[in-house]
Amino acid sequence: MRYHSQRIAYAYFLVAMALFAVQVIFGLIMGWIYVSPNFLSELLPFNIARMLHTNSLVVWLLLGFFGATYYILPEEAEREIHSPMLAYIQLGIFVLGTLGVVVTYLFDLFHGHWLLGKEGREFLEQPKWVKVGIAVAAVIFMYNVSMTALKGRRTAVTNVLLMGLWGLVLLWLFAFYNPANLVLDKQYWWWVIHLWVEGVWELIMAAILAFLMLKLTGVDREVVEKWLYVIVATALFSGILGTGHHYYWIGLPAYWQWIGSIFSSFEIVPFFAMMSFAFVMVWKGRRDHPNKAALVWSLGCTVLAFFGAGVWGFLHTLHGVNYYTHGTQITAAHGHLAFYGAYVCLVLALVTYCMPLMKNRDPYNQVLNMASFWLMSSGMVFMTVTLTFAGTVQTHLQRVEGGFFMDVQDGLALFYWMRFGSGVAVVLGALLFIYAVLFPRREVVTAGPVQAHKDGHLEAAE
């Protein structure tokens, strides 16, 4: 850590990790509701649990991106953050808003109130005052990081990162626009969350990955930047019109089926490019960085994003397929692995990289951290495969054979039990991760004996 203000990231990551724990625990509760539908049906109805699960995911990922920016920017721009005070105020607003959201969702105290009550749009249920708070915090953030970037060294990593963040903030404004026409409502609604995950968040992802590759592999900046621009170009090219794969189903004209199908088919390209990028950089890299866990998370991120977002996305993006699978467990399978691979692993990779530096100690906790990667990732892959099978059966019974929704759900019980099991693995992995980055002060597994060669490099002894 070369700049004092990089420590801001620590506070962001702490809050993000806390929300991460909340998110996966709510996920587990929902997994249990799937197998035992009356569980907490009065206290915590499924839709409320789902809101908390998805909202906390998005908020902790946002906090992860903000924290990542506060860590990366000083190092790239070679100067301190413009105003650490503003950064903490921004975090304060987010924490307040998050608490407000949780209380509003759980107790619904101001039902129907225009400012204080929860708004009904899926994923955008936050009461208006929280939405305004997020917008204010976002403006503070963009002011703070743009001022830092403008005064410092300009690099491709900062440019792409800021481009992604500006896009994120501007697209948030559509959360305030809620036309009475349901089709228009849904269309603008997709512009928030969907143009985030398939558009501007990919830019943020590429920039953070590029930073990690620069640090972990020591590859030339020039090489990294070339890759970065290709990834950005293909992401925007495919992602913006690719969002059209939703439009027909919400009421837009039929030709959107083809625009959406064709462009979204190419959304796999930037994810493939990111995976190739990470592996080529590691292959070419000369640096033997001690933080192996960060490398595992980075590579895991690109592979799981390729499969979760790329392959599982393509699986049901063609409208002839989506006609049958829309909104089944296939969607849930894709959603879980895509978010986990692309964005959860990304933030966890950066947290793994930064934490030892911010806590000013060696990356001691490698083994526990890597164990958490394998536990969490296997759990998530298992869940994805389980839900894919569940979705296939569901599609056949419900959409092809015409069975009733709840009858079919009953028939999927075995899959839901398996999903619950994989959810347990994910939660344990998440808790293990949080423990591994925050607490151990020494390595849990001692390294084996080494032998020194004449040229000074060390190798494991036979």
Add this chain to the structure above:
Amino acid sequence: MELTRIWLTLLALTAATTALAFVPGPAAAAALLAVAFLKARAILGGFLHLGRGSGWRAAFTVPLAIWLALVWGLHVI
């Protein structure tokens, strides 16, 4: 001069396309697509400077030829 030659080639190929448009049948369809391929190759090589040497021209024209064959196949079945 070389650019002029490419331009005249493209115009001649366009004339060929127009003539072929009036001929029915799978062979004429193949000829139309072959003419389109030649136009594409002229644009890639002549206007976009994809030289023969580096292999990049083939990287574009070979998939293009395979794809045009596919389009022809879909047309005649």
Add this chain to the structure above:
Amino acid sequence: MRVQDLPGEPIMWVLIASELLVFAAGITAMAGVRLTDPAGFAAAQAQLHGWMAALNTAILVSSGFCAALAERACHRGDGRRARIGLALAALGGAAFLAVKVVEYAGDLRAGLGMESHPFFTFYYLLTGFHAAHVLFGIGVLALVAIRLRPEEVQAGAAFWHMVDLVWVLILPPVYLLG
């Protein structure tokens, strides 16, 4: 086959390849859907004005020729000829769009809209998307004509040639293969 061997900006080539792939996917989808109703597709296609498309091909390749000349002039340092070439190329684009407007107006007057038949959905999507690129390309040509930096002119011309290239590939499947 190294990236350095690609003429001009590598990112332009990423764009060119992406555009080609998208249009190829669209044309392939059309050829696939055509199999469900060959007679209907042939009848729908017979209502188009192929001669306007042929005219537009001649216009567009000539316009591409002007862009290529402009690029060469710019590399020689001949700014005046470069600007004239770019202006003629853009003019060709405008002429292409004018013909296109006449063509679309005729189609619409004949009651042939986007939803009239699956063929027309593809027809409007493919040619409309291409026409949008022509419009955008005119803007790009104007933009690179301001500063006349050789590498920018080359990139602008490359975009224009891509638009040209896409058109010669759209022409037979959409207008001619009945």
